Amino acid sequence: MFVDFQNVFLAYGGAAGYAVEDITLQARPGEFIAIVGPSGCGKSTFMKLATGLKAPTQGSVAIGGTPVTGPLKFVGMAFQAPTLLPWRTTLDNVLLPLEIVEPHRSRFRRNRDEYVEQALRLLKQVGLDGYADQYPWQLSGGMQQRASICRALIHEPKMLLLDEPFGALDAFTREELWCVLRDLWTEHRFNVILVTHDLREAAFLADTIYVMSKRPGRIVVRKENPMPQSRELDVTYSEPFTELVHELREHIGRVRHG
Numbered sequence: 001m002f003v004d005f006q007n008v009f010l011a012y013g014g015a016a017g018y019a020v021e022d023i024t025l026q027a028r029p030g031e032f033i034a035i036v037g038p039s040g041c042g043k044s045t046f047m048k049l050a051t052g053l054k055a056p057t058q059g060s061v062a063i064g065g066t067p068v069t070g071p072l073k074f075v076g077m078a079f080q081a082p083t084l085l086p087w088r089t090t091l092d093n094v095l096l097p098l099e100i101v102e103p104h105r106s107r108f109r110r111n112r113d114e115y116v117e118q119a120l121r122l123l124k125q126v127g128l129d130g131y132a133d134q135y136p137w138q139l140s141g142g143m144q145q146r147a148s149i150c151r152a153l154i155h156e157p158k159m160l161l162l163d164e165p166f167g168a169l170d171a172f173t174r175e176e177l178w179c180v181l182r183d184l185w186t187e188h189r190f191n192v193i194l195v196t197h198d199l200r201e202a203a204f205l206a207d208t209i210y211v212m213s214k215r216p217g218r219i220v221v222r223k224e225n226p227m228p229q230s231r232e233l234d235v236t237y238s239e240p241f242t243e244l245v246h247e248l249r250e251h252i253g254r255v256r257h258g
């Protein structure tokens with residue numbers, strides 16, 4: 001198993017008690033999982049545990065067969081708000097992790113041409129051909145989010161963590177980016193953990209969908225996606241898709257009010 005959470009509890013301290021409680025979850029290498037649940041239930045906390053930004057109060061987290069004891073390097077992350085640096089071009093934003101993370105950092109100057117080529121290839125893959133030299137503030141929100149995804153993938157991470165990455169985008173752009181992500185994942189087969197409020201997004205992209213209860217967050221449902229990968233947008237009009245989304249919505253309704 002690539003991702004292995006065993007009976008994980010996390011308390012941030014203070015009187016609030018556990019933020020997540022007794023989380024046991026496993027993902028195979030290359031599996032795409034989605035986590036859905038009400039606001040404040042512990043989804044971002046789960047991400048912090050998965051990348052070693054937080055250590056469990058109780059239980060164990062292992063990634064790639066190794067217990068997580070500190071921040072992991074082989075992870076890429078993208079969040080709801082694109083966090084590109086305004087004084088760097090799109091290309092230089094995408095290159096940033098290579099200037100920070102070893103082993104790339106010490107090779108960066110020597111291998112810059114190669115890294116630039118790699119960045120341009122990724123930008124092309126997400127439809128940003130020709131925007132490398134533009135600054136983030138010259139790009140639309142959707143374009144900035146595409147660039148953020150390139151930046152998350154530039155060091156060829158084994159695991160990609162996405163916390164509400166498309167939340168701020170209009171429906172058309174969002175669906176377009178689902179397909180971009182699907183294609184990148186189909187090609188590279190990194191593990192993905194996607195946190196989302198959009199049940200259609202989870203149903204379209206993920207192999208396995210987990211529903212969390214409200215605080216303290218527990219996994220209350222594990223649902224395998226019955227539809228074969230890699231899906232086209234047409235599938236969102238099909239009956240199995242609608243059924244899956246309905247089922248997830250019912251679970252969410254129960255954890256919110258139960």
Ligand SMILES: Nc1ncnc2c1ncn2[C@@H]1O[C@H](COP(=O)(O)OP(=O)(O)OP(=O)(O)O)[C@@H](O)[C@H]1O
Binds near residue numbers: 038039
């Ligand atoms: N650094 C922190 N210190 C103390 N409490 C925290 C900290 N971060 C999160 N919490 C608390 O832990 C709980 C879970 O927070 P978390 O951010 O994981 O929720 P979430 O599911 O990501 O919510 P949302 O959907 O709104 O992003 C919340 O009650 C929150 O107040």
Ligand SMILES: [Mg+2]
Binds near residue numbers: 043044045163
């Ligand atoms: Mg969150």
